[in-house]
Amino acid sequence: MILRPFLFPLIAVTTLLAHSATPAAAATITGPARISDGDTISVKGTRIRLNGIDAPETDQVCIDKAGKTYACGVAARDALIELVQKRPVTCTGDEIDRYGRRIMICFVDRMDINAAMVASGWALAFRRYSDIYVSQEQTARAGQEGLWSGAFIAPWDWRHRGSQTEILGALSVPIDAQQRLLPQPLASVSPTTGCHIKGNISRDGARIYHVPGQQNYDKTRITESKGERWFCTEDEARTAGWRRARN
Known part of the structure; x- marks a missing residue:
């Protein structure tokens, strides 16, 4: 996979109000x-939400080409x-934002990694918060x-998991796309909405x-009585001492 760099001046960029954000003192963190x-x-203990973009949730599934x-x-x-x-x-x-994260545009050297x-x-x-990267999306889509x-659901729609959600992508949508892309049964099994990573303990511990x-x-x-548990993010699972399954 080749990621194409996008170069911009290393300056603060003004965008629309982001993610129910509140103003704060301007900051530069390196x-x-x-x-x-x-x-x-996270950079030096500061949690950062990349401004103007939305990526799939860690537990989101899509369909490849x-x-x-x-x-x-x-x-x-x-x-x-x-x-x-x-x-x-x-x-x-x-x-x-309302979760206490800084809404920021980040660079590696002079490359805008959000872009x-x-x-x-x-x-x-x-687009709900900023149109700064619309041209990059149009290029990626083309x-x-x-x-x-392949086929996928926009992250903001996937989080709500509605049955009428639009399916995007280049792939002709399979008949069972809704079932495959919106795993509704998970919500009835997981005790916490949005936490679908399964922390299992094997026979050898x-x-x-x-x-x-x-x-x-x-x-x-x-089986929570055995010490098994659910996680919301992979980072949370690793911090708690779990490792990712190989398959």
Whole structure:
């Protein structure tokens, strides 16, 4: 996968009010990035939501160009990891969202990584809050990059999991697309809405977590009385001592 760089002057960019954000003192933060998902990072202990873009949730599933279901949220996170490549990140912004995260545009050297994520097709322009990356999305869509090579649901729609949700992408929509892209049964099993990562304990005591789209996800059952549990993010699972399942 090739991520095309987008170069912009390293200055703060004014956008529309973001993510129910409130004004804060303008800030510039530089340092190594800890990547949580395709649009969320931490730099020096500051949680940052990448401004103007929305990437698939970590537990979101999509359909690839071959018609197979895959964990596109994980793929988006991995795309951001590949893009940054452990280089220092510089982020600028003056808004804080309702979750306490800084809303920022981030750069590696002079490359706008928000723009690059949209251009690579692993994030969408978050038009509800900003139109700054619409042109990058149009290019990715035309080139069938990333998510656009298959079929998927926009992250903001997927979070609500409505049955009338529009399915996007280049792939002709399969008859069972709604069932495959909106795994409704998960909500009735998981005790916490939006927390669908399964923390399983194997027979030999290994703590392993499974994300939607993995081979053994559906047949894995969680028994909380045995110490097994649900996680909302992979970062949360790893911090608690679980490792990702190999399949």
